[in-house]
Amino acid sequence: MFDEGKEFQKLLEVEKKMDQIIRRKQIQNCSPLIGPQLIIPKRIRIFISHLYHRLDSETQIPKWELRIEGRCIDDCSVTAPILPPSHLSTLEKLVANKTNKRFNDFFSNVVVELPANLYGTTQNIIEWKRDPDAPTDGCVIARNGDSDIHLKIKFWRYNNPQKFKIHPYLAKLLGFAYGTRSNIMEALFSYIRTEGLQVCLLSLF
Structure with a gap:
């Protein structure tokens, strides 16, 4: 026998899930303050090189330098070779810095272990931190030594506004793994309203 009440409840559940999915997409693609955001992808090429300083006398201490540079390659010429910023002339640097994003526009922290x-x-841990008032094309690390070593370099991407990684359990609930603070809070309260959990929360107090 066809039960209209049960089928209607199923339809309401499907509608609730659809509303929740649509709301998630709206939160991910739109900021409540400035409206829809246009995302323009940019590509950066990382150049890592090292330099060893020769000793002029026996009393000098051997030293080496590690140079980490980055350059946006979207507006670079297709025919010309893509060189690191330290190899560009003064005029080329002025043109590149005027039209392209720089290293600190992509990364907030770089850690060398x-x-x-x-x-x-x-x-043994060296950290470079982004300074918004001092644009740069990279960083240079200098240390004493003359032997080959293995090191680790970790990059933290810069996001504005800052994005956070969500716990897997909460990410499964909200539908996305990374988001800004406002996106996460809005999605969480949207889920609470959709599921009617605010009544449960009020009943606890």
Whole structure:
């Protein structure tokens, strides 16, 4: 026998889920303050090089430099080779910096981890932090030593506004794994309203 009440409840559940999915997409693609955002993808090429300083005398301490640079390649010439910023002329740097984004527009932090057995547990971690008032094309690290070493370089992407990684359980609930603070809070309260959980929360107090 056809039960209209049960079928109607199923239809309401499907409609609720559809509304929740649509709301998630709206939150991900639109900011409540400035409206829809136009996302323009940019590509950056990372250049990593090192330099060893020769000793002029036996009393000098051997040193090496690690240079980490980045350059946006979207507006670069197709025919000309893409060189790191340190290899560009003054005029080329002015043109590139005027039209393209720079290294600190892509990354907020860069961490270089050196071997602890050579540089100790307090000196083996070097961190570069983004300074919004000082645009740069990269960073240079200098240390004493003349032996080959293995190191790790970690990059943290810069987001404005800042984005956070959501716990897997909460991400499964909200439908996305990364988001801004306002996106996460809005999606969470939207889920609470959709599921009628605000009544449960009020009943606890």
